[in-house]
Amino acid sequence: MLRTARRATSAITGLGWGVLAVALLAWFAGALLGWIELLIIAAAGVVTLVLCALLTIGRTRLAVTIDVEPRRVVAGNPSAGRVRVTNASRVRLLPITLELPVGVTRAQFPLKRLRMGEVQEEIFSLATNRRGVVPVGPATTVRGDPFGLLRRTVPWTEVIELIVHPITVGLEPLGAGVLRDLEGQTTNETSTSDLAFHTLREYAPGDDRRYIHWRSSARASALSDQSTLLVRQFLDTRRSHLCAIVDGRPGAYLDEIDFETAISVAASVVRRALTDEVDTTVLAAQSVVEAGNVAVSMDAFSRAELGGDVLLSARAARAAQIAPDTTVALLVTGANTEFPELRRAANHFTPEVNVVAVRVDPTGPVGLTGLDRLTVLTLPQLSGLRAVLAGISQ
Incomplete structure (x- = not known):
């Protein structure tokens, strides 16, 4: 009973409640003062509401589908949607309006008097001028009155997403230049089997006999007059792993455009790394993706939003926990981030990790500064990324 009452009253608009x-x-x-004029006004208001309610009564049976093609685009590339409405009832459809939220706007499509089984299609364009996620739907039919006193909506579809990826620039393979060591590197940990030979040691019970160096063992036995076996000792190697971190603090950037440049910088490097079959971890502001492919990683950059007060060093600490096998860490931030904050962020990674920080600063020239294992790049715009990663100042 209460549910029915709520559904009935939910159709009344703010203007309707006022009337x-x-x-x-x-x-x-x-009634209190005995004024007939006031009673006439009351009767007129009630009659108007009743007549308007009659216009919203009725059941509609539709089959509505929404298609967006393509679902993923790079900012600036076209994308279009199609809404297809089929009259699934046995009677002719009365004129009605179909509303479709598209991002922050709302498109309206007047439906014709469709016969049973008749189809109406509408094509609409989608704005892709900037990176982000554009929700499309749900498609709803609207019944109401000319005065706007009552409005009854019925949803017919779910929300689908158009994901607009950031603009990226093509980069050379990341095996050299500033982002070096992306071909895998050795560690200080020894093992009995790997690719990086280190030294020979005496055989110990449990060692794999396949790694006995027989020639050296024979020489050592001859020199010591004792039977001596020597086995190969290796250094562990690990697979390349790029961890890209984008600062999401508004105070780190001069303006919102610099944040968009930072997103494009990190996305360009991650796309190149994935093309080179390098493992990646992405922390783009609040958006996190571990071991994703190109589409999933670019989706993370599309969902990143400027906001919050989480320090870059705190994001780096989280990244070090998520991806402890990182070999190269890329920190991307704005012009307002000082060097001590970059140093604190770099200290969360182990000493063998190559840490590169990119400061987006449109007011300064391209620059490269190296100190210990931290390399700081200054980049005024995205177009200079290829040169600065190669270690060339312009």
């Missing part, structure tokens, strides 16, 4: 309130007050005052 109803005026009618009730006029009826109360007219």
